[in-house]
Amino acid sequence: MNFSKRLHHYAVTGLIFILALILGFQSPFASTAKAADTLGIQAKSAILIDYNNGQILYEKNADQLYPPASMTKMMTEYLVMQALHSKKLTWDTKVSISDYAYQISQNRTYSNVPLRKDYQYTVRDLYEAMAIYSANGAAIALAEKIGGSEKNFANLMNQTAKKLGMTNAHYINSSGLENADLGKFASYGGSNGANELSARDLAKLAYHVIKDYPEALSISKIPVKNFTAGVDTPIQMVNWNYMLPGFGSNMKQYTYEGVDGLKTGHTDLAGYCFTGTVNRNGHRLISVVMGTSSDGQRFDQTKTLFDYGYQQFSEKAVAQNDQLIPGQKAIDVHNGQAGSVKLAFGKSMSLMVPNGENSGAAFHVTLDRSKLNKNGQLEAPVKKGEQIGYATLAAGGSTAYGHLFSNDNKIPVVAAEQVDQNSWIVRMFQGIGSFFAGIFSWIASRF
Incomplete structure (x- = not known):
């Protein structure tokens, strides 16, 4: 195959691939x-x-x-x-x-x-x-x-x-x-x-x-x-x-x-x-x-x-109160008896979905930065049900035309479980360990 034919072949193949991507990501709405x-x-x-x-x-x-x-x-x-x-x-x-x-x-x-x-x-x-x-x-x-x-x-x-x-x-x-x-x-x-x-x-x-x-x-x-x-x-x-x-x-x-x-x-x-x-x-x-x-x-x-x-529409639940958020990673907890906490929806949400179609609802989670330390961790203790952010309906898969008010597509995000703080003795030894780890790290950086 000469160069011009190969170039034409790759161009057609690339166009087909792009079209497939576009069709694949079309909203169900x-x-x-x-x-x-x-x-x-x-x-x-x-x-x-x-x-x-x-x-x-x-x-x-x-x-x-x-x-x-x-x-x-x-x-x-x-x-x-x-x-x-x-x-x-x-x-x-x-x-x-x-x-x-x-x-x-x-x-x-x-x-x-x-x-x-x-x-x-x-x-x-x-x-x-x-x-x-x-x-x-x-x-x-x-x-x-x-x-x-x-x-x-x-x-x-x-x-x-x-x-x-x-x-x-x-x-x-x-x-x-x-x-x-x-x-x-x-x-x-x-x-x-x-x-x-x-x-x-x-x-x-x-x-x-x-x-x-x-x-x-x-x-x-x-x-x-x-x-x-x-x-x-x-x-x-x-x-x-x-x-x-x-x-x-x-x-x-x-x-x-x-x-x-x-x-x-x-x-x-x-x-x-x-x-x-x-x-x-x-x-x-x-x-x-x-x-x-x-x-x-x-x-x-x-x-x-x-x-x-x-x-032409039916109501379908896309989030339930206390339901774990699908696909969402647990958040690290500092000084906690558990090292992380799972996230859940803080209230229920339903959408009107065209008959015969799935809701296609996906959520983007935004954490409240004031709740996190400089390392992006929650500080223990963490109470069950404590709000630590909100989930927003992702565009193009949750509704036909959006919502009348911007807050209508937000759901509170809460801690799914309680994480108690470690005892003072554990925290003390953790602090000592962190201190020596810091020293060793400093020494290693010098040699």
């Missing part, structure tokens, strides 16, 4: 990503979250910023709940209506209950109007009650967003209306200004609303309620979330068993949006769709996501 793409979600952006473990089951343009319309009010709801829990407000606290809140509330082309300037409403009156009927004037009145002005409240919204890990969120008002609609009342931005959020940030907010203030769901799940405060004739507030069980037969095509929230939104700029959540037998999902083309489509697309989450 590669097919999940492909399956997710075939969902064909008709929205500008979307995301689906498993609430129980924060796992992302589907995403599409999840970090792209879009106007959220009235999904903005989820942050207003969160801050009202925060004020209630900190005792700054009670459900019966009286709220006066400013000219701003009054003027916006009179425009029935927006979602509103008409408010009166000569009447004081309770926080509950306004919160229910906002959460059930998406009343814009009610949201503004609550924002002004908490912040003193909507501008101050918008600053609080942005500060809270950062604390919740909503890295791209930018709020300019409490209602989700655009500055073109607010006119002279706009607090921030130019004439075309609007709130901007990503689907991922909205999912994080929804997660915190549910986790931190679960009582919010007891209101968001109400399908119909009359608004009676300050009106001669009750105003029927029909929840814009048509997926809620309890609607009449005219909404049956959209209802989805287990849905109990959370917030719809619509403006011409934002399109039709929906942050939904559903709970079936303790298994909760959170979804966000932004920029769908019609009222019904946002619910149809959400149903597709919910069906995907419930029908």
Whole structure:
């Protein structure tokens, strides 16, 4: 074989070897990503979250910023709940209506209950109007009650967003209306200004609303309620979330068993949006769709996501509390009655895995350096169950798209057994031995 032929042969062989390596190291979740793409979600952006473990089951343009319309009010709801829990407000606290809140509330082309300037409403009156009927004037009145002005409240919204890990969120008002609609009342931005959020940030907010203030769901799940405060004739507030069980037969095509929230939104700029959540037998999902083309489509697309989450995944345990970490070496212990200690998981973890596939979960262990001496050893005594680090799910074999929060893929690493300290006599002789070993080593290095 001449040189050029040998070179060609080696090049082909090398290419085949590289391809084999690539195929061999493909994540078992590669097919999940492909399956997710075939969902064909008709929205500008979307995301689906498993609430129980924060796992992302589907995403599409999840970090792209879009106007959220009235999904903005989820942050207003969160801050009202925060004020209630900190005792700054009670459900019966009286709220006066400013000219701003009054003027916006009179425009029935927006979602509103008409408010009166000569009447004081309770926080509950306004919160229910906002959460059930998406009343814009009610949201503004609550924002002004908490912040003193909507501008101050918008600053609080942005500060809270950062604390919740909503890295791209930018709020300019409490209602989700655009500055073109607010006119002279706009607090921030130019004439075309609007709130901007990503689907991922909205999912994080929804997660915190549910986790931190679960009582919010007891209101968001109400399908119909009359608004009676300050009106001669009750105003029927029909929840814009048509997926809620309890609607009449005219909404049956959209209802989805287990849905109990959370917030719809619509403006011409934002399109039709929906942050939904559903709970079936303790298994909760959170979804966000932004920029769908019609009222019904946002619910149809959400149903597709919910069906995907419930029908295409199964929960599998990948770590058990006190289970020894597979493949992990024991850690040396200094001055211990045993020379090393095995490592175990400090809590259990489960993942949602595509049906018919193994979890493929692998963990990387990081030890707490403050627990180790200069030689990388633990110092005795070591207590059983003592945390000495954490295990992180390795990339590309544990989940389809990762987790909503970075800490969701971490598990505490603990000592699997107790290692008592040697007696003082043993430690003394060990010290003497180490001393003479050091001397002999020094002498040897001189000759």
